[in-house]
Amino acid sequence: MSFLALESLTKRFGSHPAVDGLSLAVEQGEFVSLLGPSGCGKTTTLQMIAGFVEPTSGAIRLAGRDLLAVKPARRGLGIVFQSYALFPHMTVGENVSFGLEMQGVASGERARRVAETLELVGLRALAGRFPRQLSGGQQQRVALARALVIQPQILLLDEPLSNLDAKLREEMQIELRQIQRRVGTTTILVTHDQAEAMALSDRLVVMNHGRVEQIAPPHEAYERPATAFVASFLGKTNLLDGASVRPEKIQFAGRGLAGRVRARVFQGNHWLYQVETGSGLVTVIRQNTGEPMPAEGEAVCLAWNSSPPQAKLGEVSAQQTEGS
Amino acid sequence: MSKNGPLALCYHALFVAFMLAPIVVVVCVAFTPEGYLSFPTDHWSLRWFYAIGRYPEFISAFWRSLWLGALSSAIAVGFSVPAALAIARYRFAGRDAMTALFMSPLMIPHVVLGIAFLRFFTEIGLGGTFVGLVLAHIVIVLPFALRLTLASAVGLDRAIEHAAVSLGASEATVLRRITLPLIVPGLMSGWALAFINSFDEVTMTVFIAAPGTETLPVRMFLYIQDNIDPLVTSVSACVIAITVVALVALDRAYGLERLLIGRSVDAR
Numbered sequence: 001m002s003f004l005a006l007e008s009l010t011k012r013f014g015s016h017p018a019v020d021g022l023s024l025a026v027e028q029g030e031f032v033s034l035l036g037p038s039g040c041g042k043t044t045t046l047q048m049i050a051g052f053v054e055p056t057s058g059a060i061r062l063a064g065r066d067l068l069a070v071k072p073a074r075r076g077l078g079i080v081f082q083s084y085a086l087f088p089h090m091t092v093g094e095n096v097s098f099g100l101e102m103q104g105v106a107s108g109e110r111a112r113r114v115a116e117t118l119e120l121v122g123l124r125a126l127a128g129r130f131p132r133q134l135s136g137g138q139q140q141r142v143a144l145a146r147a148l149v150i151q152p153q154i155l156l157l158d159e160p161l162s163n164l165d166a167k168l169r170e171e172m173q174i175e176l177r178q179i180q181r182r183v184g185t186t187t188i189l190v191t192h193d194q195a196e197a198m199a200l201s202d203r204l205v206v207m208n209h210g211r212v213e214q215i216a217p218p219h220e221a222y223e224r225p226a227t228a229f230v231a232s233f234l235g236k237t238n239l240l241d242g243a244s245v246r247p248e249k250i251q252f253a254g255r256g257l258a259g260r261v262r263a264r265v266f267q268g269n270h271w272l273y274q275v276e277t278g279s280g281l282v283t284v285i286r287q288n289t290g291e292p293m294p295a296e297g298e299a300v301c302l303a304w305n306s307s308p309p310q311a312k313l314g315e316v317s318a319q320q321t322e323g324s
Numbered sequence: 325m326s327k328n329g330p331l332a333l334c335y336h337a338l339f340v341a342f343m344l345a346p347i348v349v350v351v352c353v354a355f356t357p358e359g360y361l362s363f364p365t366d367h368w369s370l371r372w373f374y375a376i377g378r379y380p381e382f383i384s385a386f387w388r389s390l391w392l393g394a395l396s397s398a399i400a401v402g403f404s405v406p407a408a409l410a411i412a413r414y415r416f417a418g419r420d421a422m423t424a425l426f427m428s429p430l431m432i433p434h435v436v437l438g439i440a441f442l443r444f445f446t447e448i449g450l451g452g453t454f455v456g457l458v459l460a461h462i463v464i465v466l467p468f469a470l471r472l473t474l475a476s477a478v479g480l481d482r483a484i485e486h487a488a489v490s491l492g493a494s495e496a497t498v499l500r501r502i503t504l505p506l507i508v509p510g511l512m513s514g515w516a517l518a519f520i521n522s523f524d525e526v527t528m529t530v531f532i533a534a535p536g537t538e539t540l541p542v543r544m545f546l547y548i549q550d551n552i553d554p555l556v557t558s559v560s561a562c563v564i565a566i567t568v569v570a571l572v573a574l575d576r577a578y579g580l581e582r583l584l585i586g587r588s589v590d591a592r
C-alpha cells in the first residue's frame with residue numbers, strides 16, 4: 001500500500017473543475033513533482049492535501065488513514081509557500097522554532113533542533129535576523145527549515161524557487177535535492193518549470209486543465225511522452241508520422257527525409273537547426289564535435305530511429321493539446 | 325526625485341501658511357493682556373494662562389476628554405478587529421450591509437446623532453452620564469477605527485496564517501501569535517484617528533453632556549456663549565502645546581508616518 005494516495009480527487013470552483021479526477025500514489029521517501037502550465041490545478045491539489053481547500057469529491061489517504069478527516073493543524077505536513085510566508089515579526093530562529101513550540105517540545109530540545117535544522121540549510125549564523133533582513137534565497141531556506149524542523153510526514157513545496165533568479169535557482173535545486181535525500185522526507189513539489197521538475201523528481205505528474213496527462217519518471221516521460229501535450233511541455237519536439245521525435249535524436253544522414261536547412265544557430269556545445277521538409281519544419285539539435293556541419297541553404301537528409309510504441313500519439317491527446 | 329519649481333514652492337508655502345495661520349493667531353491672542361480677544365501688539369502677558377487655574381472645570385473637562393477619547397477609541401478598535409477580519413476574508417450574506425452599517429455614522433450629521441442620543445439616553449436612564457458619552461463616541465469613531473483596521477486586515481497574506489496552521493497552531497494561537505501582531509500597526513493608526521475625532525467632537529456631545537460630564541470642547545463652547553474674554557484662547561494654546569509634545573514624542577518613539585498611515589512591520 002502506498003504512503004500517500006490521492007483517489008479521484010476533484011475540486012470545482014462553481015462549475016469550473018480546477019482539479020478533475022486526479023489519482024496518484026506516492027511511496028515513502030519519494031520526490032514527486034506536479035508539473036503543468038499556470039492554472040492547471042497544481043496549487044489547488046497541494047492545498048487539498050494541506051487541508052486549506054476542501055475537495056468536491058475524492059479521497060486522500062496518508063499511511064492508510066483518511067486525511068480529509070484530520071484538521072489542517074493536525075496533519076503534520078511541512079509546507080513551503082511560493083511567497084515563503086515567513087512570520088515577519090519573528091526572527092529566523094523564532095520562525096523555525098514555532099512549529100516545535102506548537103508541539104510542546106521543551107525549550108532545550110527546541111533550541112537544539114532549531115540549530116540543527118538551520119545548520120542543514122546553512123543559516124546557523126543568521127538565527128537572530130528578521131526575515132526582511134534576508135535575501136530571497138535565504139528566506140527560501142528559512143521557509144524550508146521551518147517546514148522540516150517538525151519532521152513532517154510529507155513536505156509540500158509550492159513553486160519554491162520561482163522567485164529566485166536563474167543562477168540561484170539552479171544552486172537551490174541541487175541543494176534542495178541533497179537536503180531531501182539526507183532527511184528522506186516524502187516530498188511533493190509543484191512547479192511550472194519542466195527543467196526544475198526533471199532535475200529534482202523521482203517521478204513527474206504532468207497536468208493540464210486539472211487532469212493528469214502522464215505519471216512517469218522524468219526520463220521516461222521525456223523519452224516516451226504519453227500525449228502530445230507532455231511531449232511539447234517537456235521540451236522541444238517534432239511531430240513526425242504522428243510520433244514525437246526529440247530534436248537531438250535526429251541525425252544528418254546519406255538518406256532519409258529530404259529537406260533544406262532554413263536556419264542554424266550555434267549554441268556552444270550544440271547546433272540548433274531548422275530544416276524545411278515535406279513533413280513541415282523540423283528542429284534538429286546536433287552536438288558540437290568540432291566537425292564541419294551543414295550550412296544554411298544546404299540540402300540534407302534526416303534520419304532517426306523509429307520511435308518506441310509508447311510514443312505513438314493517439315487522437316485523444318491531439319485533442320487535449322488544442323486548448324493549451 | 326525631481327526638484328520643485330518656484331511656482332510649486334510658492335504654492336506649498338501659501339498652503340502651509342493657510343493651514344497654520346489660525347493656530348498661530350490663536351496662540352498669539354492667548355498672550356494678550358487685554359480682557360477681550362485682541363492681537364497683542366506691544367505687551368505680552370501670561371494673565372490668561374494663570375486664569376485657567378481659576379476654572380478647575382476646564383482641567384477636569386480636559387481629563388474627561390482624554391479618557392473619553394482613549395476609552396471609546398479602544399473599544400471601537402476592539403469591535404473593529406473581528407468585523408474587519410470577517411469583511412476582509414469571507415463572502416457572506418449581509419457583508420455589504422454590515423460594512424455600510426459600520427460606516428454609516430460618517431454619513432449622518434452629528435447634530436442629528438446628538439438629538440437622537442439625547443432622547444435615547446434619557447429614555448434608558450443614561451442621560452448626561454459618562455457611560456452614555458462613551459457609547460455615543462464609540463458610534464462616531466467606529467468608522468475611523470474600522471477603516472484602518474480593515475486596510476491592514478486586507479493587506480495580510482493568508483499564506484502566513486496557513487503556514488502557522490500547518491505547523492500545528494490552533495485558531496486561537498494563530499490569532500494571538502500571528503494575525504494580531506501583524507495588524508497592530510493598523511490598530512494603532514485606527515485608534516489614533518479615532519481618538520483625534522473623539523477629542524475634537526462637539527456638535528453631538530453638546531447635546532448629551534451634562535454639567536458634570538462636559539468634555540473640553542463642550543466646556544469651551546459653552547464658555548464663549550457667556551463670555552468674551554480670551555480664556556478659551558489660552559486653553560487652546562495649552563491643547564496645541566500638549567498636541568505638539570505628544571506628536572514629537574510619538575514620532576521619536578514610533579514614527580508618525582507609520583502611525584497615521586498604518587504601515588505594517590514588514591513593509592520594506
Ligand SMILES: Nc1ncnc2c1ncn2[C@@H]1O[C@H](COP(=O)(O)OP(=O)(O)O)[C@@H](O)[C@H]1O
Pocket residue numbers: 013017018036037038039040041042043044045
Ligand atoms: N479560490 C478560488 N476560487 C475560484 N477559482 C479558483 C480558486 N483557486 C483557484 N481557482 C481556479 O482554479 C484553477 C487552478 O488554479 P491553481 O490550482 O492555482 O493553478 P496552478 O497552481 O496550477 O497555477 C485556475 O483556473 C484558478 O483560476
Ligand SMILES: [Mg+2]
Pocket residue numbers: 042043044
Ligand atoms: Mg500555483
